[in-house]
Amino acid sequence: MSGTDRGQAYSLEAIAGSVIVVTALLFALQSIIITPTTSSGVDPDVRKDLRAQASDTLVIVHSNETTDLSYYTRNWVPESRTFEGAQNPSVGYGTAVPPGIFGDILNTTFSQRSRLYNVEVLYLGVNATDDRGRVPMVYRGQPAEGAVTASYTVTLYDNQTLTSGKTGTAELWEYGTDPNSEAYYPIPNAVEGPVYNVVEVRLTVW
The missing domain is CATH 1.20.5 (Single alpha-helices involved in coiled-coils or other helix-helix interfaces)
Structure with missing residues (x-):
């Protein structure tokens, strides 16, 4: 050679x-x-970082002046019995995302990194002894072992209105929890005085 x-x-x-x-x-x-x-549970540091990202997501969204977490919990369409633009009452937005900044951040922070997540709204029952109710905003399946959860508490008031473009000017106290009613809103008026309900927006990521 x-x-x-x-x-x-x-x-x-x-x-x-x-x-x-x-x-x-x-x-x-x-x-x-x-x-x-x-398997997020394999590495505690990964879970810690993921929980921080979930918590930061809720804080950032709620700090928005026009579309905070209160806005998203009230973005409801009584006729479809779910959130505006959502797929159905069982999965909420399902494989889609909420509109606006909330959906943008969820997509960038989690979906584009091959993460799955659920978002649900937990609310107080009418009676103090009632279990908290749940409304799925985004349901993408059963969380895997090692999933992390972050939550943010939001106060709703009697004189607030639904924020979807398909509702009028009726205030929250004028809605009812009968799903067959044209004025259906699943979160009840559970608190005396000007407060309507105290809800928890819960984000679970895996």
């Missing part, structure tokens, strides 16, 4: 070796990305 041929052979071997190394690195990176998604 001539010096030129030997040099070309060495070059091909070097290239082939580089390809193998790069392929191995890519595979390793994919494993790093996928593993926390499928």
Whole structure:
């Protein structure tokens, strides 16, 4: 073999070796990305970071002056018995996302990183002994082992209105909890005085 041929052979071997190394690195990176998604409980630090991201998401959304978490809990359409633009009462937005800033942040922070999440609204019952009710805003399945949860408490008031574009100016106290009614809103008037209800927006991520 001539010096030129030997040099070309060495070059091909070097290239082939580089390809193998790069392929191995890519595979390793994919494993790093996928593993926390499928089993977040493996690494406590991953769960800690994920919980912080979930908490920050709720804080950022609620700090919005026009479409805070109160806005999203009232973005309700009585006729469809779910949130405006949602798929159905059982899954809420399901595989879609809430409109506006909430959906944008959920998509960027979790969906684009192959994370799944559920968002639900928990509310007080009419009687003090009643269990809290739940309304699914986004349901994407049963949380995996190691899922993390963050929540934010929101106070609703009697004189507030629903925020969907398909409702009028009726105040919350004028709605009822009968799903067959044209004035259906599942969250009841459970608190005396100007407060309507105190709800918890809960975000679970895995």
